Amino acid sequence: MDGLTEMLKGTLEGCVLEIIGQSETYGYAVTRRLNDLGFTDVVEGTVYTILLRLEKNGLVEVAKRPSEVGPPRKFYTLNDAGRSELEKFWAKWQYLSARIDTLKEGGR
Amino acid sequence: MDGLTEMLKGTLEGCVLEIIGQSETYGYAVTRRLNDLGFTDVVEGTVYTILLRLEKNGLVEVAKRPSEVGPPRKFYTLNDAGRSELEKFWAKWQYLSARIDTLKEGGR
DNA sequence: TACCACTACACGGTATCACTGAGTACCGGC
């Protein structure tokens, strides 16, 4: 699916938050997870910029730990602010998708 | 609902296409329709930039006609390219919302 | 030992899009 990039704006960050919320993880694994979910065009560079933004905005805790198969990994977990932001994201998503569906049905 | 603007990227243009597709209309009315649908923060300036973009990209036909209650209106209708684009928009939306729902359910 | 693939992160620059704010203009009622 191409041409999704504009539509991903605002939602991709929420997706990353959700993935981190489901279990502690790191950038490379988040990219793989997104690709497996069907977001095949999302590349590492995009995910890392989001992770750095989350960190800068104080939504995640970071722990650097060595890996046995490569360079050290930065593991991310949600803090309270992150969980709050994630809730807000889902509220916004539900709101938006409901309106869009209403529009699609030709309703008012 | 605030903080929706980023999430609207890519979808708002599709919404405008859909509204035009449902019946010939003009900018001011499109704004009203969006507001009534629940997109309360969308203002005229935003809609007009989208309409000008649609026109520039050759997705709509334009007819200027006088109004009895104000300045002349620019009425928009979809052409073949516009209908094709609208179809693509709904395909993208369905694709995206399906992936997001999968993610929300913790699925893989 | 030299090379390559995979893993893992960082960063500067770009394009696109919704939004802002200011401006122009037409109409009717007080």
Added chain:
DNA sequence: GCCGGTACTCAGTGATACCGTGTAGTGGTA
């Protein structure tokens, strides 16, 4: 005459995903 509602335009801003490139650690293989 002035103000509110109608109706469109346009230059500039900010946020975000994407691109390309660079750096680096590990393990396999020839």
